[in-house]
Amino acid sequence: MDKLNDFKVFVRAAQHCSFSAAAWELGMTPSAVSKAVQRLEKYLGTRLVNRTTRSLSLTEDGAEFFDRCRQILDEIEEAELALNQSNSFPKGLLRISLAVAIGHLHIIPALANFIERYPDLKLEVALSDRMVDLVEEGIDATVRVGDGSESRLIMRRLATARFVICAAPAYLARYGEPKTPEDLNAHQCLNFLSPRTGRAFDWFFQRDGEAFNLPIDGRIRFNHSESLLAAAIAGAGLIQVHRYIAGTAIANGELKPVLELFAPTTGSPIAVLYPQKRHLSAKVRVFVDFMSNLMAQLKQQRIVE
Secondary structure, three states, rough: OOOHHHHHHHHHHHHOOOOHEEEHHHOOHHHHHHHHHHHHHHOOOOOOOOOOOOEEEEEEHHHHHHHHHHHHHHHHHHHHHHHHHHHOOOOOHHHHHHHOOHHHHHHHHHHHHHHHOOEEEEEEEOOOOHHHHHHOOOOEEEEEEOOOOEEEEEEEEEEEEEEHHHHHHHHHHHHHHOOOHHHHHHHOOEEEEEOOOOOOOOOEEEEEOOEEEOOOOOOOEEEEHHHHHHHHHHEEEEEEEHHHHHHHHHHHOOOOOOOOOOOOEEOOEEEEEHHHHHHHOOHHHHHHHHHHHHHHOOOHHOOOO
16 A cells, blocks of 8 residues: 555545545545545554545544644655755645635736746635635645734735725715715715624724724625725725725726825735745745735735835
8 A cells, every 4th residue: 555645645635624625636536535545544443534425524533643644744745845946846736825805806817827837837726814724724825915924834925905995986076075084974985894703894094193993884885895896986985995906996097096195004914824844845936926026016006015
């Protein structure tokens, strides 16, 4: 039995909680993945996974064995990287997680050029605003907006996202422009709901060097930033979003910024994070470089800072 290969198969199946997903990633059939796990269970004399028709879960022994296997495979990968660092070329599967709005609006459209440069590289992309556990879920790198550093991760800050308040020119022509944050109470405003709490975010301002926030009573609330943007472009009201969300619409004249004198001077970091390892793999290294170049382009367009 090729135990090392079966270790790899078991780890992928455990990470995905699915034989089918592990099979797709490894270029195998689901039955081959299942047989590899069965061979390990027979060799070890214990059941590693609980199987159902739709998914699988780890037994207590399986969870302990999974942690040990992952450590072993990480050590092997470290050894291979140490030997091949000088001439390594990115290859294999790169699993990345992207914050939803910036991923959909700016990163995904640029991935075609990225993948074209590296023919031996495959990408698996997940969009999520939750705090993904890279180590636990086997993710190679993530792009986050906002504070989210962890001791187990390397964080490379790429840019800063700042808030802008804006509305469609037609809306402003009809209702006028607010001159102070307090004027927003007399306007139609659109709110963004926190994915964690389900409550509308306050709006952020700065006056005389002091930062403050105000609860804004919006008539329409969204849990999806691009829907919020679309409603504003259609003239439904004012929004406060990060400029990377509204920047293209502002440049196109679809939206006009207001209350810029009260815009907060602080912003949220845009960063790429990846697990700490002594040797950075070629596939993660080129993705980090790609993100750095992409953010440089967005800075030139004043989408980010």
